[in-house]
Amino acid sequence: MTLSVAIVGAGPAAFYTAEALLASGRVKIDVIERLPTPYGLIRAGVAPDHQSTKKVAQKFERMALANAVHFFGNVQLGRDVALAELRAIYDAVVLAIGSPRDCALGIPGEHRRGVYGSSLFVGWYNGHPDFRDLDPIVRGPTAVVIGNGNVALDVARVLVMSEAELAASDIPDYGVETLRRSGIEEVVVVGRRGPAQARFANVELRELLELDECVTLVDPADLPENTAAPIHAGDDRERRLIERNLTLFRQFSRARRDEKRKRLRFRFFRTPVAILGDEAASGLRLETMAWRDGTLVATGRFVEIACQTIITAIGYRCEAIPDLPFDPARGLIASDDGRIEPGLYVVGWAKRGPTGVISSNRPDGEVCAAQILADVTAAARPGRPGLERLLAERGIRAVSFNDWRTIDEAEVSAARAPAPRRKFTTLGEMLAVLNRRLDARDIPDKWEGTA
Ligand code: NAP
Numbered sequence: 001m002t003l004s005v006a007i008v009g010a011g012p013a014a015f016y017t018a019e020a021l022l023a024s025g026r027v028k029i030d031v032i033e034r035l036p037t038p039y040g041l042i043r044a045g046v047a048p049d050h051q052s053t054k055k056v057a058q059k060f061e062r063m064a065l066a067n068a069v070h071f072f073g074n075v076q077l078g079r080d081v082a083l084a085e086l087r088a089i090y091d092a093v094v095l096a097i098g099s100p101r102d103c104a105l106g107i108p109g110e111h112r113r114g115v116y117g118s119s120l121f122v123g124w125y126n127g128h129p130d131f132r133d134l135d136p137i138v139r140g141p142t143a144v145v146i147g148n149g150n151v152a153l154d155v156a157r158v159l160v161m162s163e164a165e166l167a168a169s170d171i172p173d174y175g176v177e178t179l180r181r182s183g184i185e186e187v188v189v190v191g192r193r194g195p196a197q198a199r200f201a202n203v204e205l206r207e208l209l210e211l212d213e214c215v216t217l218v219d220p221a222d223l224p225e226n227t228a229a230p231i232h233a234g235d236d237r238e239r240r241l242i243e244r245n246l247t248l249f250r251q252f253s254r255a256r257r258d259e260k261r262k263r264l265r266f267r268f269f270r271t272p273v274a275i276l277g278d279e280a281a282s283g284l285r286l287e288t289m290a291w292r293d294g295t296l297v298a299t300g301r302f303v304e305i306a307c308q309t310i311i312t313a314i315g316y317r318c319e320a321i322p323d324l325p326f327d328p329a330r331g332l333i334a335s336d337d338g339r340i341e342p343g344l345y346v347v348g349w350a351k352r353g354p355t356g357v358i359s360s361n362r363p364d365g366e367v368c369a370a371q372i373l374a375d376v377t378a379a380a381r382p383g384r385p386g387l388e389r390l391l392a393e394r395g396i397r398a399v400s401f402n403d404w405r406t407i408d409e410a411e412v413s414a415a416r417a418p419a420p421r422r423k424f425t426t427l428g429e430m431l432a433v434l435n436r437r438l439d440a441r442d443i444p445d446k447w448e449g450t451a
Pocket of ligand 1: 104105146147148149150151152154191192193197198199201204271272313314315316354355356357
């Protein structure tokens with residue numbers, strides 16, 4: 001008895017779920033993805049200079065090439081196929097759709113031009129088709145990144161990268177050009193709490209020491225020894241991680257501002273209260289915070305930073321899907337540890353919120369696979385042939401995994417060394433590669449509108 005499972009989304013949460021399901025030997029899996037490209041945030045979220053992190057895609061590729069797995073790219077839930085239809089076709093449906101929307105700051109001026117949430121800005125510099133036309137205002141001398149998590153660090157680093165560093169990444173040409181012309185000399189990373197509360201990974205922080213053209217600075221007054229900041233560590237391991245970060249912050253606090261051409265400056269204990277300007281942003285107003293009796297309080301003192309580019313990196317939310325339970329406070333699909341109801345599941349950021357690294361999705365996948373195998377005891381639905389029939393009836397030409405490999409090869413062969421690939425950033429470009437291959441074989445079956 002082979003169960004048919006559809007996984008919607010093709011990012012890490014989808015592949016870890018597929019891995020756990022494949023281990024049972026009882027499941028056929030169709031991965032349904034709206035883009036022609038797999039891997040979700042590995043392609044469009046992980047920073048373009050972090051190519052070693054992206055290598056996990058090789059493991060996912062081996063999985064995608066297994067007989068029991070099929071990739072249906074270029075097929076969008078809600079547009080090409082409804083959730084109810086998928087549920088009628090498959091024994092179980094898993095939503096691995098991430099949390100694609102930026103949290104809002106909720107302060108005046110947030111909608112001025114020059115202010116971008118990290119989902120837009122990261123999508124833009126990573127060549128995601130939805131954001132390649134963002135055309136952001138990226139203008140120096142000072143840009144601000146709000147947030148003290150790893151996304152903020154990625155954004156800040158990209159903003160100060162040298163031409164050589166950019167050339168070794170897979171940032172699209174339009175991004176390189178915009179950054180080159182930006183005139184950015186300083187990036188200020190703003191945190192509402194202190195260095196001991198920041199959520200930066202130590203390796204990401206350490207990497208800042210290696211930047212070609214940029215020195216990293218911290219005001220010594222913000223270090224815990226100079227504030228009344230308590231260090232709340234859940235356990236010894238967390239305490240060691242915080243201490244390792246603090247060692248780096250102390251090192252940054254001793255750096256000279258003119259050591260290199262550009263500066264990345266951490267400003268802690270500052271809460272954003274307004275984005276200044278008219279139609280476009282001209283600055284950011286921050287309120288200074290201070291520790292009083294173990295609590296962080298607003299001091300009523302304000303500082304302003306003149307800047308025309310502000311990126312918020314303060315977390316993400318999922319969008320509500322009609323007829324599905326939604327937790328509006330947390331911005332995620334409500335579930336019982338991933339089970340929405342028997343036959344319908346959610347994994348990854350859409351389940352637990354935007355936390356953790358790529359491999360943090362593995363446990364979700366394992367839980368989900370166990371739930372499916374417990375809930376669905378008999379194969380009762382058509383599975384893959386049912387989806388293929390429905391797509392054929394609607395004239396929808398899905399992109400297979402081998403098609404994606406053709407796109408992948410074309411991107412890699414178009415790269416100028418030392419860049420690892422030259423990404424296609426529109427669906428038209430991606431599908432045209434496939435049409436050219438079909439032309440070469442003289443098969444008249446083309447993707448619509450791309451010839
Ligand atoms: P995050 O780690 O949750 O950080 C969000 C930051 O935004 C926090 O510093 C938070 O401050 C701040 N913030 C939230 N609301 C704010 C507000 N209204 N005003 C000012 N600051 C505000 O989220 P993330 O950076 O988006 O990362 C998401 C996940 O992806 C994380 O688990 C991260 O580790 C992971 N990731 C990992 C890597 C990597 O390993 N290389 C790279 C990128 C992302 P408070 O702490 O004060 O709430």
